[in-house]
Amino acid sequence: MKLIFAPASPFVRKVRALAHELGIQDSITLHPVKTTALSTADDARAANPLGKIPALIQDDGPTLFDSRVICRFLNDKANGDMYPTNTLYDVLTLEALADGIMESGVTIVYETRLRPAEKQSTEWMDAQWSKITSALDSLELNMPPALHGTVNMAQIAMACALSYLDFRHDDRNWRNTRPTLAAWHQAICDRPSLKTTEPTD
Numbered sequence: 001m002k003l004i005f006a007p008a009s010p011f012v013r014k015v016r017a018l019a020h021e022l023g024i025q026d027s028i029t030l031h032p033v034k035t036t037a038l039s040t041a042d043d044a045r046a047a048n049p050l051g052k053i054p055a056l057i058q059d060d061g062p063t064l065f066d067s068r069v070i071c072r073f074l075n076d077k078a079n080g081d082m083y084p085t086n087t088l089y090d091v092l093t094l095e096a097l098a099d100g101i102m103e104s105g106v107t108i109v110y111e112t113r114l115r116p117a118e119k120q121s122t123e124w125m126d127a128q129w130s131k132i133t134s135a136l137d138s139l140e141l142n143m144p145p146a147l148h149g150t151v152n153m154a155q156i157a158m159a160c161a162l163s164y165l166d167f168r169h170d171d172r173n174w175r176n177t178r179p180t181l182a183a184w185h186q187a188i189c190d191r192p193s194l195k196t197t198e199p200t201d
């Protein structure tokens with residue numbers, strides 16, 4: 001299998017970390033691309049008409065895209081238990097929350113990097129950041145049980161989302177007012193699957 005990938009993408013990291021948790025990382029070849037919302041890499045568009053990564057090109061099956069689809073597929077393929085039946089919808093909802101944090105975080109990066117300064121909207125970026133703070137505050141107030149116990153997809157996705165904030169939005173100091181979430185993140189980042197997939201440019 002070939003994963004269309006970029007080392008900074010938190011969505012790609014979810015897939016890579018999950019593959020590592022499942023012990024199937026060696027069955028996936030990484031195919032790097034440089035792609036943005038304004039300049040789509042040919043290989044990214046060939047694999048996904050939306051031009052977004054990750055996309056998983058199978059040797060003997062259809063190409064899959066969207067990190068949630070790929071993660072679920074890999075878990076099934078490896079007979080994993082990263083989506084436990086008894087907490088399935090808690091895990092899926094938390095994965096969606098993590099993806100939303102990533103989406104807003106990536107959107108802010110695109111606004112600052114891809115658009116000329118005079119066209120950038122502080123109001124828009126603040127609105128995106130407020131989605132992130134709202135998500136983080138809700139977790140800090142009430143850490144969902146699915147974020148504890150045996151590792152699952154929600155934990156991996158949330159770890160990747162929070163690490164992306166460290167990677168691209170460190171100046172906003174998300175940890176300052178969220179000691180519980182910060183401690184949780186620090187602990188989960190000790191997992192080899194997360195250590196070996198830390199984001200880089």
Ligand SMILES: N[C@@H](CCC(=O)N[C@@H](CS)C(=O)NCC(=O)O)C(=O)O
Pocket residue numbers: 008009010011012035036037038040050051052053054065066067068099106
């Ligand atoms: N919902 C998608 C989001 C993927 C996504 O936005 N990836 C970014 C990289 S971090 C991307 O491909 N951006 C290029 C673009 O927006 O065209 C997923 O979970 O895979």
